[in-house]
């Protein structure tokens with residue numbers, strides 16, 4: 001079989017005609033497939049149902065630090081929830097603020113505080129300074145870009161590598177005092193499933209940004225979300241690494257149990273330095289008297305410790321591993337022999353990232369839609385939905401069943417091939 005890059009126009013046109021006939025058959029089958037949603041399926045939600053039984057009308061509701069979990073107070077969370085979330089954040093329990101059910105909500109809130117209220121030691125908030133910018137590693141998570149874009153931050157991009165953001169580019173950008181911070185995902189990034197190397201952690205910790213109010217928004221959403229027992233990314237202790245350099249104020253770390261317990265009813269938290277925690281508490285105390293401590297208590301009593309979390313995550317891995325394998329096998333079988341596209345082979349997290357022929361990603365997603373397969377929009381992996389190379393597509397294998405995934409993978413590969421051939425034919 002010839003590689004697509006070696007085809008001439010006539011050969012490409014011939015192959016295209018055959019594949020378009022196959023495409024029409026798929027269309028006629030009236031498929032309803034979806035690889036867009038990065039969410040657990042119903043079986044995975046059932047793993048955590050027992051947690052709901054940890055509290056009933058007779059359960060003691062007093063936290064270890066003496067708070068009545070059904071009452072006001074305890075803005076920054078109960079002790080046992082801080083201890084639990086610290087394990088996911090890779091920080092100490094005393095460095096944790098526990099929030100509500102969503103880490104994205106906390107990221108948005110913190111961004112809005114930075115926008116409106118000066119960070120410690122600064123006179124003006126980001127929103128009152130000239131051309132504030134926020135570094136966006138790409139491909140990345142669309143909702144991050146939506147948050148920084150919402151506040152009008154300019155979003156310079158840096159390329160992601162398998163070990164984290166291109167640190168040469170980051171080190172250059174932070175020389176500009178208008179650069180106020182950056183997004184990052186240290187473990188099993190969305191969408192590639194990449195994890196930071198220890199060199200990336202060291203170089204981020206060592207950064208000396210020109211802006212005194214520079215803050216890394218480190219979204220550690222998938223710290224325990226391993227697919228394999230024998231090959232796992234390390235959850236780096238970012239705050240400690242920053243502290244060793246005296247830069248502990250440069251980073252906010254976020255996590256949640258959305259993909260551990262329930263995406264709609266989990267617990268989210270921030271890990272931060274003392275000074276940053278004081279800033280967070282000061283501003284959040286205006287918007288709420290406290291979050292849902294009964295849910296914090298449920299999570300702490302159910303998961304208990306890191307061993308408890310890992311045991312639980314193995315159940316998720318049992319469901320997710322074959323799904324990732326199905327998609328990866330289909331990509332390998334259909335696209336490798338013709339040397340078309342490159343994709344990641346994650347060891348954890350929720351996504352696979354694929355780079356198709358540059359200039360064809362939008363077309364691939366449009367063809368998929370025509371054939372009854374919903375994919376994340378092309379461009380979503382870049383700020384403003386604009387992938388300048390039009391090549392990256394995010395694949396989310398978690399929600400569909402295995403048969404559905406197999407069918408979806410085949411439709412997807414067919415569309416990748418058609419778009420590539422159209423590109424050659426012109």
Ligand code: PMP
Pocket residue numbers: 038101102103104105141185190219221255256257258263268
């Ligand atoms: N960050 C990343 C990287 C995610 O992939 C997701 C969910 N898709 C979130 C945050 C959302 O997290 P939460 O449910 O805690 O708001």
